[in-house]
Amino acid sequence: MSNANHKRLVIPGPVEVREEILQAQTQWMIGHRSTAFADLYGRIHTKMQSAFQTQNRVVLLGASGTGMWEGASRNCIRDDKKALHLVGGAFSERWAEISKANGKEVDIITVEWGQAHTPEMVADALKKETYDAVCVVHNETSTGVTNPIAAIGEIVKQYEDTLFLVDTVSGFLGAELHVDAWGIDQQPEGLRAAPRPRLCHRQRESFGTRQANPISRLLF
Numbered sequence: 001m002s003n004a005n006h007k008r009l010v011i012p013g014p015v016e017v018r019e020e021i022l023q024a025q026t027q028w029m030i031g032h033r034s035t036a037f038a039d040l041y042g043r044i045h046t047k048m049q050s051a052f053q054t055q056n057r058v059v060l061l062g063a064s065g066t067g068m069w070e071g072a073s074r075n076c077i078r079d080d081k082k083a084l085h086l087v088g089g090a091f092s093e094r095w096a097e098i099s100k101a102n103g104k105e106v107d108i109i110t111v112e113w114g115q116a117h118t119p120e121m122v123a124d125a126l127k128k129e130t131y132d133a134v135c136v137v138h139n140e141t142s143t144g145v146t147n148p149i150a151a152i153g154e155i156v157k158q159y160e161d162t163l164f165l166v167d168t169v170s171g172f173l174g175a176e177l178h179v180d181a182w183g184i185d186q187q188p189e190g191l192r193a194a195p196r197p198r199l200c201h202r203q204r205e206s207f208g209t210r211q212a213n214p215i216s217r218l219l220f
């Protein structure tokens, strides 16, 4: 699969893709409001659901992972409520900063880089405080640590009004993930770090309930 024209970067992406995929990207584009696009989306949607292990809607966004963070924080955390961020590396730290930069009140559980968060840490925090969302990075790319999403999801599920937001930019299709079974509400995914369309799964009323949020938004 490797190509002499591709500079090999020691970062999570861009990754090598097959020649046929490169060639497909040289086709004329189709309008994103056209029937052709609706047909294409219809054809790939069930495959995206299967990749996420979900029966719910999967949304493709034209943004890098950073855009997905911002979209998740802006739309799923109400301005007068708090979010709990689990921080243990460069990416989880950055997501917490983005929530703050968007005016959200954030509590942070920090673990030493190289360590995972435990469900007990989340259970303790949720007993003490009410949160609109718990934000966690599935696989913290900067340390290589995979967090126990299933077990943390079991805790978050007990709190009806708390959304479970999971960044799986480098975890998706690499580490095990069952969106519906693990109670994930919104999940910024990665097609490896690159400013191209990203997948985003959404569930429950993660958008509906949060529409009470008064800031008007167009894209994110």
Ligand SMILES: Cc1ncc(COP(=O)(O)O)c(C=O)c1O
Pocket: 012, 064, 065, 066, 067, 091, 137, 139, 140, 141, 142, 167, 168, 169, 170, 192, 193, 194, 195
């Ligand atoms: C876990 C994780 N989240 C978010 C991002 C940010 O994604 P992007 O660089 O596409 O904005 C990255 C990038 O590598 C990442 O590894």
